[in-house]
Amino acid sequence: MSELKGTRDGYGEALLQLGSEDPRVAVVDADLFRSTRTADFAEAFPDRFFEIGIAEQDMVSTAVGLALGGMVPFANSFAVFLAGRTFDQTRQQVALPALGVKLAGSSAGITQGPDGATHQSVLDVALMRNLPNMCVVVPSDAEEARLATRAAAQRAGPVYLRLSRYETPVWREKGAPFEIGEVEVRRPGGDVTIAACGVILGRALEAAESLQSEGLSAEVLNVHTVKPLDVDAVIASCERTGAVVTVEEASTIGGLGSAVAEALAERASRRAALRRLGVADTFGESGSADELLEKHGLTAQNIAAVARELVARKS
Amino acid sequence: MPYPAVSVQELKKCAAEVRLQIVQAMGPGKFHHFGGSLSATDLLVALYHRQLRLRPSEPDWPERDRFVLSKGHAVPALYVCLARCGFFPKEELATLKTLGSNLQGHPDMRKTCGLEANTGSLGMGLSVANGMALAGRATGRGYRVYVLLGDGECQEGQVWEAAMTAAHYRLDTLTALVDRNELQAMGRTEERMSIEPLAEKWRAFGWETFGIDGHDMGQICEALDAAAEVKGQPAAIIARTVKGKGIPFMEGDPGFHNVVVTQEQFAEAVAALEATIASFGG
Numbered sequence: 001m002s003e004l005k006g007t008r009d010g011y012g013e014a015l016l017q018l019g020s021e022d023p024r025v026a027v028v029d030a031d032l033f034r035s036t037r038t039a040d041f042a043e044a045f046p047d048r049f050f051e052i053g054i055a056e057q058d059m060v061s062t063a064v065g066l067a068l069g070g071m072v073p074f075a076n077s078f079a080v081f082l083a084g085r086t087f088d089q090t091r092q093q094v095a096l097p098a099l100g101v102k103l104a105g106s107s108a109g110i111t112q113g114p115d116g117a118t119h120q121s122v123l124d125v126a127l128m129r130n131l132p133n134m135c136v137v138v139p140s141d142a143e144e145a146r147l148a149t150r151a152a153a154q155r156a157g158p159v160y161l162r163l164s165r166y167e168t169p170v171w172r173e174k175g176a177p178f179e180i181g182e183v184e185v186r187r188p189g190g191d192v193t194i195a196a197c198g199v200i201l202g203r204a205l206e207a208a209e210s211l212q213s214e215g216l217s218a219e220v221l222n223v224h225t226v227k228p229l230d231v232d233a234v235i236a237s238c239e240r241t242g243a244v245v246t247v248e249e250a251s252t253i254g255g256l257g258s259a260v261a262e263a264l265a266e267r268a269s270r271r272a273a274l275r276r277l278g279v280a281d282t283f284g285e286s287g288s289a290d291e292l293l294e295k296h297g298l299t300a301q302n303i304a305a306v307a308r309e310l311v312a313r314k315s
Numbered sequence: 316m317p318y319p320a321v322s323v324q325e326l327k328k329c330a331a332e333v334r335l336q337i338v339q340a341m342g343p344g345k346f347h348h349f350g351g352s353l354s355a356t357d358l359l360v361a362l363y364h365r366q367l368r369l370r371p372s373e374p375d376w377p378e379r380d381r382f383v384l385s386k387g388h389a390v391p392a393l394y395v396c397l398a399r400c401g402f403f404p405k406e407e408l409a410t411l412k413t414l415g416s417n418l419q420g421h422p423d424m425r426k427t428c429g430l431e432a433n434t435g436s437l438g439m440g441l442s443v444a445n446g447m448a449l450a451g452r453a454t455g456r457g458y459r460v461y462v463l464l465g466d467g468e469c470q471e472g473q474v475w476e477a478a479m480t481a482a483h484y485r486l487d488t489l490t491a492l493v494d495r496n497e498l499q500a501m502g503r504t505e506e507r508m509s510i511e512p513l514a515e516k517w518r519a520f521g522w523e524t525f526g527i528d529g530h531d532m533g534q535i536c537e538a539l540d541a542a543a544e545v546k547g548q549p550a551a552i553i554a555r556t557v558k559g560k561g562i563p564f565m566e567g568d569p570g571f572h573n574v575v576v577t578q579e580q581f582a583e584a585v586a587a588l589e590a591t592i593a594s595f596g597g
Contacts, residue, residue, distance in 0.1 A: 026453065048453055050484070058476035061439045065446015068432060070377065070454060073446075089473075092436045093443065097425050 004167035007199060008106050010145030011163050012037025015074060017146075018153050019045045025153060026071040028052055030059045035165075036076040036106040060086040063101045064093040072100060072153055078112075079105025079162060083124035090158075095131040098157045103128075104149075109249040110279060110296065111166035111199060111289040120284030126254025128160040129227045136227040137180060138162040138248070138256075140201035143170045144224060147178035155180060162250075164199045166289050171202060181225045183233035189219035192307045193237045193272075196247040197223045197256050200293070204247050206300035211307060218307055226256050231263045238264060238272040243310035245275050249298055252278040273310045277303060321365050323532045328595040329399075330360040330532065334561040335588040336395040340408040343581035347412075350558035350571040352392040354496040354529070355463060358554055359389075361535040362461055363396035371401040374428050380458050381447045383432045385440020386465035386494060387421040388573070394418050394427070402429030438471025440464065441491060445477055448486040459543060463492045467499030469510045475520065481549040482521025489549045490542040491522075494529065496558040498569045517551040529554025562587050 018025045019041050026048040033039045033051070042049040048071075052059040056077050063073040075082070082105040083090075094101045105124050112120045128136045137152065137159060139145035145163060152159040159180075171186075178184075186201070187208050196204035201222055208218035219237055223230070238244045244264070246257040257276030264272055279296055293299060297306075334356050341347035363369075367380040384393050391411060398405045403417065410416035417426045421435030432443045444462035451458050468474060481489055495513065497504055504510050514524045523545045527534040535554070542550035558572075559565025562584045576584065 026450075050449060052480055053476075053483075055473075055476035055480070057439075057473045058442045058445075058480055061442030061473065061477070062446040062449070062480065064432065064439075065443040065448070066450045066453075067446075068381075068443065069447045069450020069456075071450050088436050089439055089442075093433050093439060096423070097433050 004169060005142035006165045006167050007139045007142055007145035008037045008163040008165055010139065010142030011104060011149050011161065012040055014146040014149035015041045016044060018150065019048065022072065022153065024070060024072045026050065026066050026073045027076065028059045028063050028066070028073060029076045030054055030056045032077060032106070036104065038076050056081045056085045057089050060089040061093055064099060067099045067101050072102070074102045074104055076104045076106060078119060079108035079121035079124045080119055083121055083127045083160070087127060091131060094158045095133045098133040100156055101158050102152045103158065103160045104163055105160060106163045107165045108162045109164060109198070110284045110292040111164050111249055113289045113292065114286050116286040117283040122251045122279040122284055125162060125226055125248070125250045125256065126258070129254060129259065133157055134227065135159045135180060135225070136162070137225050138197040139224055140198055140222055141168055141170045141172055143172040143174065144178060148180070148224065151178060151180045162198065166199045168199050168202050171205065181228050181230055183230040184222040184224065185219065186222045187218070187220040189217035189241070191217045191241060192311050193219045193221060193241045193244040194247060194303060194307060195221040195223050195234060195244055195256065195260055197226055198249060200247050200249050200298055203298065203300045204303055207303035207307060210300065210304050216308065216311060223256055226259055229259045229263060231267060234260055234263055235267050239268055239270045241272070242270065242314050243273040245277060245303060245307050245310060247298065247303055248278045249293065250278055252276040252280050273313050275306050275310060277306060323536060326360055326364060326532045328592065329364055330357045331561070331588065331591045331595065333360055333392065333395045333399070335585065335592060336408060337391050338562070338581070338584050338588060340391055340395065340411045343576050343578045346573055346575055347391065348388040348573045349565060349576070350498065351386060351465060351494070351496065352389045353560045353562065353565070354556040354558045355386070355389045355494045356392050356560065357530050357532060357535060358463060358492055358494065359392050359396050361532060361539060363400055365536060366539050367461070369400065371429065374402060378456055378458055381431050381444070381460045383434065383440040383444045383462040384422055385434050385462050386437065386468055387434035390422050397427070397429040400429070403427070437465070437468045438473040441474055441477035441481070444489055444491070445480050445484070445486060448489045449484060451488055458488070460489045461492065463494060466493055466495045466497065466510060466513070467504050469493065469513065470508050478517065478520040478522065485547050486549045487546050490539065491549065491551045493551060493553045494556050495553050496556040498558045498572065500572045502569050514553050517553070521548055523548050523550045525550065525552045527552060527554050529556035530560055561591060
């Protein structure tokens with residue numbers, strides 16, 4: 001088993017690489033550079049690292065100015081502040097003009113853990129997904145986060161990267177291709193689709209493994225790009241299996257679960273049973289990441305149980 | 316010689332013409348931000364017809380000076396200046412705020428040639444100007460950055476976050492102008508939410524400040540030149556202005572923030588502005 005890392009760690013590594021490859025890459029941060037993993041960039045490229053202090057709105061608008069001045073800025077804070085507090089700046093100045101500002105929402109989701117509801121972004125995916133021109137990427141491990149960060153820098157428009165402090169093994173094989181907007185079939189199967197994004201993907205894979213031992217074949221989709229959603233790939237899998245469980249450690253309202261539900265309702269030529277796992281119209285609370293994931297049904301056991309139910313409902 | 320040789324007298328006449336063009340573009344019978352567009356007109360004319368180094372035929376020229384209209388609702392005045400500079404045909408001014416127009420109700424940089432940033436939701440422009448100035452420093456470009464804020468806008472917290480940032484990074488390539496017309500949407504600033512002592516606030520935040528009459532073209536030009544000479548800190552020009560300047564029945568009246576004027580009021584406004592233009596002679 002490889003060492004444990006958060007997706008924020010892969011992000012920090014990528015920033016450092018990008019900094020040496022492209023002099024246009026700049027970083028703004030709001031007094032969280034150790035937590036957001038921009039500290040190495042700050043040390044290596046002090047002329048392109050801008051501490052803005054505890055002022056997230058100023059930080060995002062400053063990043064807008066940097067982009068307009070020809071740079072490729074990455075703006076950093078906890079996801080809960082970046083998506084919430086700076087929503088209006090992002091709406092008016094980043095999304096509307098489709099500027100190449102990259103927003104890195106760190107310590108996202110209920111896996112933020114002990115700091116509780118005020119610091120747990122369960123709405124960030126839903127908020128960002130609602131913005132025209134915005135691309136929303138939720139990497140599942142540190143290596144994917146590294147690739148996603150590089151891809152975000154290459155992409156012309158705005159990107160929201162949802163990053164976690166929750167540490168997992170790196171499941172992704174070194175060198176496996178990564179494309180923003182393309183679903184990755186992580187495990188092929190025919191009885192049920194499990195569509196997951198983010199650090200919860202490992203539990204979806206575990207669930208598929210345990211279903212296999214019961215003779216059920218689950219297809220696991222890594223939907224790292226929640227927007228633009230790879231509708232064709234999602235629909236194709238759901239039409240084949242006839243059942244889909246979405247799994248995310250974010251609000252099921254407006255996030256991946258909603259995106260899949262909308263696509264199914266409007267596009268699928270065959271009915272597919274759907275269940276959305278995630279944070280169901282509630283706020284977070286203090287606790288360890290694992291305790292909170294369990295409380296919200298985001299365990300391999302529960303994912304498998306829900307998948308089993310759906311398969312039973314089909315027949 | 317950084318600036319084109321243009322006399323104060325020429326700029327004054329230009330401002331009178333710009334005011335008429337603003338009112339003509341707005342017309343009677345529709346909601347428009349008359350007051351704040353007219354209070355900012357002299358400042359914008361001094362910037363666009365004297366101060367800013369621009370290439371309208373090459374709008375993306377990397378070395379160009381930048382201007383951000385943080386009080387985005389005054390954009391009709393900016394549209395007139397941009398059209399006069401040649402960023403787009405003057406005929407487009409008649410399409411202001413209509414469906415399909417490049418001239419949106421608030422600045423949309425993707426629609427209007429010459430606009431540098433999206434503003435409208437208030438309080439964000441100074442931060443953007445800071446980012447532009449930081450980018451200029453990081454990329455070694457010598458451009459200056461200008462930003463115009465409303466006085467009521469200074470009630471937005473982000474303005475002061477950005478004021479701190481500009482001073483922290485010693486952004487001496489940045490000049491902020493405040494259109495101090497003393498009125499905001501619902502009345503007098505000092506009655507709605509007092510912002511005085513305004514100059515002292517900017518000074519306390521680490522800025523060099525200049526107080527001027529924002530309708531005295533000579534003072535505006537001198538202050539812009541003096542601000543550009545400031546080293547090691549950003550400069551703010553607090554320009555005392557009159558909301559609705561140039562149209563007697565609007566001047567200083569809080570009722571002309573975002574309003575519809577009647578056909579009669581429109582005719583009266585046009586007549587007043589034409590008389591001002593005529594006073595400069597042929």
